[in-house]
Amino acid sequence: MPMNNQAAIGNDGPDARDEVRMRLLGAWQLVSYTAKSADGEVILPFGPDP
Numbered sequence: 001m002p003m004n005n006q007a008a009i010g011n012d013g014p015d016a017r018d019e020v021r022m023r024l025l026g027a028w029q030l031v032s033y034t035a036k037s038a039d040g041e042v043i044l045p046f047g048p049d050p
Helices: 005-009 014-024
Strands: none
Touching: none
16 A cells, blocks of 8 residues: 555644654755756756765
């Protein structure tokens, strides 16, 4: 049986989703970001160590 978002966070409605959202807010750190132009040039917009 496939698991949807409701099953993953419980079926308690918006309050449960808000709690999960607040726990994850600010918990992420950018490790790398690479863009590649149409001609193949690699672009590091935030430098090698963002």
